[in-house]
Amino acid sequence: MGKTEFVIEPGRQDLVTVRTFDAPREAVFRAMTDPGLIPRWWGPAKYEVRVEEGDIRTGGAWRFLTSGEDGEFNFHGVYHEVSAPDRIVQTFEFEGAPGHVCLETVELEDLGGSTRYRAVSVFQSVEDRDAMVASGMEEGSDEGLERLEELASEIARGA
Amino acid sequence: MGKTEFVIEPGRQDLVTVRTFDAPREAVFRAMTDPGLIPRWWGPAKYEVRVEEGDIRTGGAWRFLTSGEDGEFNFHGVYHEVSAPDRIVQTFEFEGAPGHVCLETVELEDLGGSTRYRAVSVFQSVEDRDAMVASGMEEGSDEGLERLEELASEIARGA
Numbered sequence: 001m002g003k004t005e006f007v008i009e010p011g012r013q014d015l016v017t018v019r020t021f022d023a024p025r026e027a028v029f030r031a032m033t034d035p036g037l038i039p040r041w042w043g044p045a046k047y048e049v050r051v052e053e054g055d056i057r058t059g060g061a062w063r064f065l066t067s068g069e070d071g072e073f074n075f076h077g078v079y080h081e082v083s084a085p086d087r088i089v090q091t092f093e094f095e096g097a098p099g100h101v102c103l104e105t106v107e108l109e110d111l112g113g114s115t116r117y118r119a120v121s122v123f124q125s126v127e128d129r130d131a132m133v134a135s136g137m138e139e140g141s142d143e144g145l146e147r148l149e150e151l152a153s154e155i156a157r158g159a
Numbered sequence: 160m161g162k163t164e165f166v167i168e169p170g171r172q173d174l175v176t177v178r179t180f181d182a183p184r185e186a187v188f189r190a191m192t193d194p195g196l197i198p199r200w201w202g203p204a205k206y207e208v209r210v211e212e213g214d215i216r217t218g219g220a221w222r223f224l225t226s227g228e229d230g231e232f233n234f235h236g237v238y239h240e241v242s243a244p245d246r247i248v249q250t251f252e253f254e255g256a257p258g259h260v261c262l263e264t265v266e267l268e269d270l271g272g273s274t275r276y277r278a279v280s281v282f283q284s285v286e287d288r289d290a291m292v293a294s295g296m297e298e299g300s301d302e303g304l305e306r307l308e309e310l311a312s313e314i315a316r317g318a
Contacts, residue, residue: 012172013173014172014284015171016281033198044207057310059216059220059237078218078237078238078239078240078250079237080236080237080250080252080260081260087258089250089260091237091239091248091250091262093239099246101239101240101248101264102262103250103258103260103261103262103281103283105283120284121282121284122172122262122283124173124262124264124279124281125173125279138243154226
């Protein structure tokens, strides 16, 4: 496991993900909200990601299709709020478990060159939260955030 | 308090609202999803409701403005899912407490002429959930659902 910290307390409906990126906040926010950049960081590296819908703004919707050797896994949701440079509130549904929706709030704190990422995901039930954890979410999320950090660093260097 | 049951357990991030309407499911769903009908039931009767945005479909957004003797109170969110005849998943934010968002899932069960309404609202924190309860949510919600039942009965009678 990498630099990502997960707070997953028994019997709760939420999980909290915290990580400090060695990249400035503007670059992290841009990497998260430019639909053309989503395939370069979203989810584990072993999957190819296609942005079928990527209207990343308050009131917009998203649908990302991922495929790899073990199959296709699709996800969708809506953006309650996308506020540069520090806040995204969205819904999230894995289409393999239809009807199970979570609400994710991401906040980016400017630490002066580096960025503190904090995401709170709340689920419709404790069981849903536990199923997400059991699915290997931590490893996939950590890998995605590792790639997000690399991409944001590239953006900041103008690469 | 009326016929609405609230399940609010200490220390949890959710609250559950259950009620049986003496009206058929199709009429309840229509009353909930026709923007022109929202002002007739949404919230306590003492407020006038204006639908500033009422794109009540999967991927749509809503903003309802309410006003009364004690001031103006505005609310907005997005629809993750609107599936006739039985399911709505949406976000909800009271603009008087910006940034505090909840995810609401409403399911309607057909009991053959009457309808079981069940809403699960999950909040970003236990504190947010408790603040919503302390705001008088139960009374306001019960009054809104009372009006929704009356409206759905009218629709079913073709009135």
